[in-house]
Amino acid sequence: MSFTKEDVEQLSAALREPRWVLERRLDAWKIVEDSELPHGKIEAWRYTDFRRLKFSLDPFRLAAPQETTEITEVQETLVKEEGERGGYVVQRDADVVHQELSPDLAAQGVILMSLDKAVVEHEEIVQEHLFTQTKPDDHLFAALHCSLFSGGTFLYVPKGVSVSVPIESQRWIDEGGTGIFPHSLIVVEEGAELTYFERFQSIPIPNDSISNGAVEVVAGPRSHVGFVALQEYGGRVWNFQRIDMSAARDAVIRSLIVTLGGRFSRQEVRTAMRGEGVDCEMLGLYFAEKGQHFDFRTFQDHIGPRCRSDLLYKGALKDDSRTVYSGMIRVEPHAEGTDAYQTNRNLVLSDHAKADSKPELEILNNDVKCSHGASVGQMNEEEIFYLMTRGIERPQAERLIVNGFFEEVVGRVRQDEIRQVLSDAIEHKLTGRWHSAGEEGA
Amino acid sequence: MATDRIDPVLTENEEVRRLKEGYKYGWHDEVSYAEKPERGVSHSVIDQISDRKNEPDWMRKFRHKSLDYFNRRPMPWWATADLSGIDFDNIYYYIKPTGQVKNWEDMPPEIRDTWDKLGIPEAEKNYLGGVSAQYDSESVYHSTKKELEDIGVIFTDMDTAVREYPDLVKEYWGTIIPPNDNKFAALNSAVWSGGSFIWVPEGVSVDIPLQAYFRINQENMGQFERTLIICEPGSWVHYVEGCSAPVYSSDSLHSAVVEIIVKDHARARYTTIQNWSNNVYNLVTKRAVAHENATMEWIDGNLGSKVTMKYPAVVLKGKGAKGEVLSVAYAGEGQHQDAGAKITHAAPYTQSTVVSKSISKDGGRAGYRGLVRIDDGATNAKSNVRCDALILDEHSRSDTYPSNEIEEETASVGHEATVSRVGDEQLFYLQSRGIDETEAMSLIVRGFIEPITKELPLEYSVELNRLIELQMEGSVG
Numbered sequence: 001m002s003f004t005k006e007d008v009e010q011l012s013a014a015l016r017e018p019r020w021v022l023e024r025r026l027d028a029w030k031i032v033e034d035s036e037l038p039h040g041k042i043e044a045w046r047y048t049d050f051r052r053l054k055f056s057l058d059p060f061r062l063a064a065p066q067e068t069t070e071i072t073e074v075q076e077t078l079v080k081e082e083g084e085r086g087g088y089v090v091q092r093d094a095d096v097v098h099q100e101l102s103p104d105l106a107a108q109g110v111i112l113m114s115l116d117k118a119v120v121e122h123e124e125i126v127q128e129h130l131f132t133q134t135k136p137d138d139h140l141f142a143a144l145h146c147s148l149f150s151g152g153t154f155l156y157v158p159k160g161v162s163v164s165v166p167i168e169s170q171r172w173i174d175e176g177g178t179g180i181f182p183h184s185l186i187v188v189e190e191g192a193e194l195t196y197f198e199r200f201q202s203i204p205i206p207n208d209s210i211s212n213g214a215v216e217v218v219a220g221p222r223s224h225v226g227f228v229a230l231q232e233y234g235g236r237v238w239n240f241q242r243i244d245m246s247a248a249r250d251a252v253i254r255s256l257i258v259t260l261g262g263r264f265s266r267q268e269v270r271t272a273m274r275g276e277g278v279d280c281e282m283l284g285l286y287f288a289e290k291g292q293h294f295d296f297r298t299f300q301d302h303i304g305p306r307c308r309s310d311l312l313y314k315g316a317l318k319d320d321s322r323t324v325y326s327g328m329i330r331v332e333p334h335a336e337g338t339d340a341y342q343t344n345r346n347l348v349l350s351d352h353a354k355a356d357s358k359p360e361l362e363i364l365n366n367d368v369k370c371s372h373g374a375s376v377g378q379m380n381e382e383e384i385f386y387l388m389t390r391g392i393e394r395p396q397a398e399r400l401i402v403n404g405f406f407e408e409v410v411g412r413v414r415q416d417e418i419r420q421v422l423s424d425a426i427e428h429k430l431t432g433r434w435h436s437a438g439e440e441g442a
Numbered sequence: 443m444a445t446d447r448i449d450p451v452l453t454e455n456e457e458v459r460r461l462k463e464g465y466k467y468g469w470h471d472e473v474s475y476a477e478k479p480e481r482g483v484s485h486s487v488i489d490q491i492s493d494r495k496n497e498p499d500w501m502r503k504f505r506h507k508s509l510d511y512f513n514r515r516p517m518p519w520w521a522t523a524d525l526s527g528i529d530f531d532n533i534y535y536y537i538k539p540t541g542q543v544k545n546w547e548d549m550p551p552e553i554r555d556t557w558d559k560l561g562i563p564e565a566e567k568n569y570l571g572g573v574s575a576q577y578d579s580e581s582v583y584h585s586t587k588k589e590l591e592d593i594g595v596i597f598t599d600m601d602t603a604v605r606e607y608p609d610l611v612k613e614y615w616g617t618i619i620p621p622n623d624n625k626f627a628a629l630n631s632a633v634w635s636g637g638s639f640i641w642v643p644e645g646v647s648v649d650i651p652l653q654a655y656f657r658i659n660q661e662n663m664g665q666f667e668r669t670l671i672i673c674e675p676g677s678w679v680h681y682v683e684g685c686s687a688p689v690y691s692s693d694s695l696h697s698a699v700v701e702i703i704v705k706d707h708a709r710a711r712y713t714t715i716q717n718w719s720n721n722v723y724n725l726v727t728k729r730a731v732a733h734e735n736a737t738m739e740w741i742d743g744n745l746g747s748k749v750t751m752k753y754p755a756v757v758l759k760g761k762g763a764k765g766e767v768l769s770v771a772y773a774g775e776g777q778h779q780d781a782g783a784k785i786t787h788a789a790p791y792t793q794s795t796v797v798s799k800s801i802s803k804d805g806g807r808a809g810y811r812g813l814v815r816i817d818d819g820a821t822n823a824k825s826n827v828r829c830d831a832l833i834l835d836e837h838s839r840s841d842t843y844p845s846n847e848i849e850e851e852t853a854s855v856g857h858e859a860t861v862s863r864v865g866d867e868q869l870f871y872l873q874s875r876g877i878d879e880t881e882a883m884s885l886i887v888r889g890f891i892e893p894i895t896k897e898l899p900l901e902y903s904v905e906l907n908r909l910i911e912l913q914m915e916g917s918v919g
Contacts, residue, residue: 043520047847333836351818351851361842363861366833370861376816376848377855 001057003179005029008147014065015116015150018123021130028136028146035140044139047324047356048295053264055238060210063094063178065116065150071098074203075172083417086165087112091151092172093180101167108161115152115183126154129187133216133244133272141240141266145212149183155196159189159220166195166228166415171213173237176205182213188223190248195226197418200261202234208263210238217245217253221275224252228418232425233261235290235435241267249275249304256283256413258422259294260429270299273307273335284313285409287402287429288321288353298327298342306337313344314409316402317353326358329372333364342372347405349379349398399430482531483633485509491536491633495601498608508621508631515625522809522841523749523778528723533695535633535666590648595679596641597652600668603639610641614672618701618729618757627727630666630699637667637698642677642708651680651713651899669700673708673736680711682899694722696747702730702738706760709737715902717746717909720776724750734760734789741897742769744779745909753811755784758792758820765794770894772910773806773838782811782843787823787853796827799891802838809841810859818849829859832890884914 008029012022037057038045050056071079075090079098087101089112096114105112111122119126136146153169171182188194200211211233219225225245233239239262247253259265271280280300288294300309315323325344346355357374379401387397406426413419428434480487488509492502517525590597596607603611621631642648673679696718704710710730718724724747730738740754756765767783779802785794800808810829831840842859864886872882888895888907895903 041519336836346848348848348851348853353851355846355848357846357848357855357857359842359844359857359859361831361840361859361861363831363833363840366836366838366863368833368861368863372842372857372859374844374846374857375855376846376853378851378853 002059002061003032003057003144003148007062011062011065011148011150015119017119020127021119024131025147028143031136031143032140032147035143038139038141044297044326047322048266048293053293055264057210059177059208060179061177062148063150063175063180065094069095069097072172072174075170078170082168082421084165085168086110086163087167089114089153089169090172091153091170091180091182092174093178094150096151096153102165105161105163109158110161110163111154111156112167113154115154115185116150118154118185122154122156125156125187126185129216129218130185131216133218133246134183134214134242138242141212142214142242145181145183145214145240145242148179148212149181149214151180152183153185155184155186155194157188157192157194160191161189162193163195164193166197166418168197168199171198171200171211173202173205173209173211173233176207176209176236179210179212182211184213184215186215186217186225186227188217188219188225190220191222192220193224195228195415195418197228197421198230199421200229200231200233200239202237202261204234205236208236208238210240212240214242214244217243219245219247219251219253221248222250223248225254226414227253227255228258228413228422229256229267230258230422230425231261231265231267232429232434233265235261235263235292237262239265239267241265243267243269245271247271247273247275247278247280250277251275252279254281254283256285256409257296258425259284259286259296260425261434262292264293264295266295266297268297268299270301271309272301272303273309274303276304276306278304278307278309280307280309281412282309282311282313283409283412284311284315285406285426286313286315286323287318287406287426288315288323289318289429289434290321291319292321294322295324296326298325300327300329300340300342302329302331302335302338302340305335307335308339309341311342312409314347314406315345315355316347316349316405317355318349320350320352322354322356324356324358325374326356326360327372328360328362329370330362331365331368331370335365336367338365338368338370340368340370344374345405346376347379347402348376349402402430481534483509483512483533483535483629487535488632491635494536495604495635497604500612501604504616504621505632505634508628509633511622512625512628512632515622515628517625518751521751521780523751523780525723525749527748528695530629536635593646593648594643595646595648596639598639600637600639600670601635603670607639607641610672611639611670614670614701614703616701618703618731619699619727623727626697626725627699630668630697630727634666634668634699636665637669638671638681639669640671640679640681642673642679644674645676646674647678648680651682653682665694665696665698667698669698671700671702671710671712673702673704673710675706675708677705678709680713682713682902683715694718696722696724696726698726698728700726700728704730704732704736704738706734706736708733709739711739711741712754713741713898713902715743715745715898715906716750719746720748720774722747724752726750726752728752729755729757729784730765731757731759732763732765735762736760737764737766739766740768740783741894742767742781743894743898743902743906744769744771744781745906746777747779748776749778749780751780753782753784753813755786756794757786757788758794758823759788761789762791763789764792767794767796767798768894768897769798770891770906771798771800771808773800773802773808775804775806777806779806779808780811781809782813783827784813785815785825787814787816787820787825787850790819790821790823792820792823794825796825796829797893798827798829799894800829800831800840801834801887801890802831802840803834805837807839807841809843811841811843813845813847814855814857815847816850816853816855820850821852823850823853825853825855827857829857830890831859831861832887833861833863880914884911887914
């Protein structure tokens with residue numbers, strides 16, 4: 001591995017962080033030193049074999065902070081064209097190069113800025129929440145993230161404030177051979193409302209890069225929080241991401257993970273329902289082709305009583321791609337009155353694709369309603385035939401069917417402006433415009 | 443209302459406890475054992491076993507090699523069950539009761555008494571084909587009805603088979619479950635004793651279920667039986683294995699290996715009702731291979747034991763082969779039932795169905811752990827897995843750990859699971875019809891496992907229902 005303890009110390013010094021941040025980084029680094037690259041003998045990684053994928057941490061160097069300070073034209077155009085946003089954070093490699101927040105929201109006390117800046121400017125609240133949800137001790141990648149995070153987003157919505165238009169972070173990889181570690185810390189206070197959108201892209205790069213990000217969401221009592229991640233990296237990027245959400249009493253918390261890009265993508269999405277009466281929706285959508293390997297882990301953690309969680313992950317696979325879904329519903333002993341559902345559906349479009357599915361339950365309370373289902377199937381020839389009799393060519397008929405398959409998930413997105421971005425991104429991928437070698441960006 | 447219901451369950455009432463103590467499997471007979479060798483397993487113990495059984499050289503070598511595998515293998519790293527209570531060095535690996543007898547009347551009285559309580563002679567008289575009764579490590583009694591011999595079926599204990607049908611045994615032995623398959627299969631391969639051997643000739647249907655009863659009756663004694671069933675093309679056989687054990691204070695280990703070969707167009711069904719006493723570690727490896735258009739069915743009931751880890755497997759090797767696993771698990775106080783199924787689709791047009799029902803109560807933990815794998819090239823394979831769990835009180839636990847590995851585009855695979863408790867509405871409805879709460883509870887639970895019980899031979903299904911009824915006593919208050 002090319003990352004070192006010196007990287008951690010230099011990074012912290014360059015960012016002029018308070019001492020406690022460096023201490024947290026170094027604690028995580030100790031775990032890095034004790035960890036090995038996960039392998040198939042570890043249940044949580046059994047279908048992702050880094051030897052077979054020819055992956056190692058050797059070729060990456062840390063994207064140094066404060067190297068890039070300007071937003072590119074492409075990024076600027078995208079920001080302008082994407083539609084209305086309550087605010088933006090744009091990160092290039094290790095640095096946030098652009099941040100803006102509508103004056104209206106700022107006036108109501110909403111805070112949006114790079115996490116680098118927030119650890120200094122809003123030290124108290126960041127210190128209170130940072131790494132309370134994302135823990136470095138899960139595995140090597142979590143520990144690496146907690147040691148080397150930079151750039152990132154801090155978003156704070158005060159009590160009772162309703163943010164009606166989405167706030168967005170964009171992460172760009174502009175340079176090959178690097179590792180970036182964006183961290184988002186989202187704190188939504190009691191009764192507040194927010195939809196937060198993260199988008200991951202890369203420009204064409206000549207060699208492999210690694211993106212190892214995390215999102216922490218702390219949803220206060222009776223808050224409404226929506227989180228959407230759209231990952232469209234090019235085929236040179238190895239993507240690791242954790243999304244750790246915590247919901248207090250009567251919170252409504254929704255997440256949607258759309259994964260289209262990357263040579264490899266491993267995403268771990270966890271919602272801890274800590275308070276009573278949490279309503280949680282977890283959605284996922286993925287389309288893998290051209291040798292892509294996607295690995296999803298979800299965790300519906302029912303800690304408080306009378307919570308409801310509903311999970312639906314749908315994916316399509318083409319060419320020699322491979323996808324792994326494993327999901328856990330855990331109902332703790334005191335989580336009486338739990339309703340928990342979990343569904344994973346896979347549509348296999350090629351003879352060389354592989355889909356693994358592991359929907360798991362651990363139920364430690366009897367007052368529950370719990371079910372899960374998983375399926376793997378192919379396209380229905382009769383549906384294709386029907387469309388073809390209507391004069392639609394086969395490739396287009398197949399696209400229509402895949403689109404229909406995804407609609408069940410996309411249709412649940414409540415914000416039109418986000419739904420449109422997602423539909424465009426899916427269309428882009430379905431029409432074969434994503435390039436595995438990464439010669440084209442988003 | 444829900445919380446009101448729970449408290450009385452926490453303490454089992456005296457009545458039920460007495461019933462359980464006196465129930466028909468909870469006794470313990472004094473038995474005079476012909477010999478009692480040292481505890482623990484070693485190459486010298488293996489030589490002792492082999493010498494005593496007068497085994498051919500290949501079997502002796504097989505045992506020694508298996509012991510090396512056993513010593514090298516780690517304990518299963520993935521196990522969620524607590525296996526720390528197994529002390530391999532404190533177990534007798536071979537015990538030979540009095541020699542084999544030809545008639546029931548010649549059986550030692552204590553043993554006959556045991557069987558009488560199990561109702562064997564009546565069953566034998568009425569409709570059981572043959573009884574291969576294993577008392578501890580070796581078959582003490584074995585009868586095969588003349589009609590079986592007439593149609594050419596071989597049904598004997600495994601020790602006899604090694605002596606009398608060496609070529610047949612050697613051809614298939616260890617081919618489905620090689621000794622290095624897992625730690626416990628390796629242990630069984632090293633120290634196996636007893637079990638059944640069945641060979642059904644081509645085109646022959648055995649209309650009556652073949653049965654064997656197993657008991658563990660020596661404290662700290664392992665039971666390592668080995669069963670091999672071969673169904674020649676177009677044949678059909680149903681084998682029934684039932685276990686019960688007297689209650690002992692220290693832990694026992696039961697680790698069987700069952701291998702089944704189902705050739706083209708043949709069908710085999712293997713039914714187990716496991717009711718070991720609550721100190722037994724029941725770690726069993728069962729696997730069958732189904733060839734072209736063959737059907738393999740595992741029906742598996744796990745009621746007793748401290749820990750059961752058992753995942754009957756079917757390898758669907760021939761085109762059009764079918765595999766089915768129906769299982770029911772009950773985990774009461776201190777019990778962990780980690781049961782499941784493993785299906786590998788290795789040929790086109792293969793089909794599999796898994797139905798798993800589990801019940802946990804009084805702090806018990808019941809789970810399903812299973813794998814469905816569709817190999818690349820196994821075109822048009824279909825698989826459906828359904829797991830339902832009932833949790834009867836707030837201290838009990840249910841786990842579901844299924845895994846689907848799909849490498850074939852044309853596959854159709856479905857997995858569904860539900861976990862629930864007995865609904866208040868269900869109970870209320872039955873009570874409104876004049877059925878008291880306990881009976882209503884029992885009815886619901888029996889209804890829940892009905893898809894399995896209806897597949898059992900009559901006396902087993904009656905017995906299973908009776909056991910469930912007994913367990914349900916005092917579950918509502």
